[in-house]
Amino acid sequence: MTALVLSLLAIAVLFGIALHRLVPAEVPSPTPLADRIDALLPQTQCGQCKYAGCRPYAEAIATGEAEINRCPPGGSAGIAALAKLLNRAPLPLDPEHGVETPRTVAVIDEAVCIGCTKCIQVCPVDAILGAPQVMHSILFDECTGCGLCLVPCPVDCIALVAP
Amino acid sequence: MHGDALVAAIVAVALANRLLLAAPGTALPPLRAIALHGVLAALVATVTTLATAALHDTLAPRIAPYPAGFLVVPVGAASTALAAVLLPRWRTSLRDTDWRLLGADAIALTVIAGFTGGDTASTLLRGFACASAFAFALVVLCALERRLQHGSIPDAFRGLPIQLLNAGMLVLAGSGIVGLFGT
Numbered sequence: 001m002t003a004l005v006l007s008l009l010a011i012a013v014l015f016g017i018a019l020h021r022l023v024p025a026e027v028p029s030p031t032p033l034a035d036r037i038d039a040l041l042p043q044t045q046c047g048q049c050k051y052a053g054c055r056p057y058a059e060a061i062a063t064g065e066a067e068i069n070r071c072p073p074g075g076s077a078g079i080a081a082l083a084k085l086l087n088r089a090p091l092p093l094d095p096e097h098g099v100e101t102p103r104t105v106a107v108i109d110e111a112v113c114i115g116c117t118k119c120i121q122v123c124p125v126d127a128i129l130g131a132p133q134v135m136h137s138i139l140f141d142e143c144t145g146c147g148l149c150l151v152p153c154p155v156d157c158i159a160l161v162a163p
Numbered sequence: 164m165h166g167d168a169l170v171a172a173i174v175a176v177a178l179a180n181r182l183l184l185a186a187p188g189t190a191l192p193p194l195r196a197i198a199l200h201g202v203l204a205a206l207v208a209t210v211t212t213l214a215t216a217a218l219h220d221t222l223a224p225r226i227a228p229y230p231a232g233f234l235v236v237p238v239g240a241a242s243t244a245l246a247a248v249l250l251p252r253w254r255t256s257l258r259d260t261d262w263r264l265l266g267a268d269a270i271a272l273t274v275i276a277g278f279t280g281g282d283t284a285s286t287l288l289r290g291f292a293c294a295s296a297f298a299f300a301l302v303v304l305c306a307l308e309r310r311l312q313h314g315s316i317p318d319a320f321r322g323l324p325i326q327l328l329n330a331g332m333l334v335l336a337g338s339g340i341v342g343l344f345g346t
Contacts, residue, residue, distance in 0.1 A: 004284040011291050015206050022199040023254045 034062040040081045042073040045124030046146030048098045053124060067091060072098035073146070104145035104160040106138050112157035119149035119158060170337035172275045173293060176268060177300035178330040180204070181308075182323075183264055191312075197305045201298030203246070203257075204265050208272035208297070211235070211242040212290025216278040232274060239270035272297055300337075304329055 038058035049070035051057040060066035061082065068082040069091040076093065083090040093100055106127075108119075115133045127143040130136030140163065149158050184200065185191050215238045222234075243266035251258040276293035278286055307329045316325055 004282075004287065007284050007287050007291075011209060011287070015202065015209075018202045019199075019206075022195060022202060023256065026255060 032062075034059045036085060037061050037082065040074075040078060040085060041071060042078060042144070043125075044073040044144035044146045046073060046144070046148060047124075048072050048146075050097065061086070067094065069094045070097045072100050073103075073144070075100040103163060104147075105140050105143040105163045106145065106147070106149055106158050107161050108136050108138055109157040109159070110135050110137075112155050114155055114157075116154060118152040118154065122148045122152055124148060166341050167334075167338045169275065169293070170296075170341055171334050173272075173296050174300050174304075174330050174334045174337065176271050176275070177297055177304055177333075178326065180264065180268065180301055181304050181326065184261075191305055191309060194302065194305060194309065198298070198302050200260070200265070201301040203250075203260060204268040204272070204301075205291075205294035205298045207239075207242050207246050207265050207269040208276075208294040209287070209291045210246070211239045211269040211273045212276050212278055212294075213283070213287050214238045214242060215273055216283055216286040216290075219278060220283070235270050235273050235278075239266055239273060242266075243269055268297070296337075300333055303333060307333075 034055075035058075038055050041054040041058055043054050045053040047053065049057045049066065051060060051066070057066060057070065061068055068086065068088065069079050071078055072093060074082075076090070079093065080090050082088075108128075113135050115130060115135055117130060117132055117136075119136060120128045120130055124146065125142050125144055127139045128136050128149065129139060145160055145163075147160055150160070180200070184197065191197075215234050218234055218238060243262055246265070247260075247262040250260075272294050273290065276286075276290045278290070281289075304326070308326060311325060311329075320328070
């Protein structure tokens with residue numbers, strides 16, 4: 001019995017060594033730069049950077065097409081994080097793209113809402129619930145406070161408030 | 164199977180593997196990939212030999228009138244399936260391995276090594292020795308072929324004939340070594 005166990009152990013070790021040497025370890029592919037930049041953006045999808053959303057802006061930064069100071073929701077902290085990732089000097093927020101403000105969420109005045117659905121159509125994160133001629137509501141956990149729903153509202157029933 | 168016949172059978176299995184891994188005249192896989200194939204085949208064959216011997220000893224009173232060889236096929240298939248499930252979890256690159264060929268190798272090598280008679284430890288060592296010899300023969304065959312690739316081989320010998328000659332030389336060398344030990 002001892003001979004069998006010792007033989008098994010020796011054979012297992014030999015196969016283990018051989019396979020370990022012959023099969024190269026899989027090195028995980030490095031995360032693409034655009035993914036790492038996107039992870040640092042606030043995901044408000046507000047479009048203040050003049051791109052369709054955070055992902056396109058991240059890709060533009062990765063290719064060198066856009067500067068890192070176009071994101072007001074991310075603010076100076078976001079710019080500092082991007083600068084650290086890209087090993088660049090931080091830049092002041094470009095005022096052409098907006099100013100840094102505290103985080104807000106949208107609130108619908110239900111007494112005034114006429115159920116036109118225009119705000120639903122522009123919300124980039126699907127944070128507004130509702131249907132035609134039915135009162136709309138905001139999902140506060142989803143709302144990023146981008147403010148895109150304010151402009152199309154025909155009765156001005158949406159306001160941005162502190163969460 | 165003993166002595167010269169054992170050597171010849173192992174080299175024949177190695178040659179068949181060489182021909183199945185890449186047709187004569189086509190590019191040979193890297194030597195590392197061939198060595199990996201040999202080691203995997205040796206691993207599955209050793210497990211198959213041990214498992215078949217254990218199953219044979221367990222069932223011996225019931226299957227005594229029948230040839231024991233029929234046990235090898237299901238056990239070989241099961242061992243290969245187990246390896247095909249477990250090893251790719253360790254390294255996903257092993258998913259592309261030709262497991263069917265490895266299963267056939269395991270069955271052939273188990274039959275060549277034999278799994279009846281003797282205690283389990285000696286059966287295990289015999290199976291391991293045969294499987295290792297197979298892996299060694301496969302690597303040597305491919306390394307020889309690679310060395311001869313750029314040599315001045317007559318056209319008539321290119322492809323399969325030179326491989327048969329290599330295999331013949333390997334059998335002669337193996338038989339000589341076996342002769343040293345007198346078995």
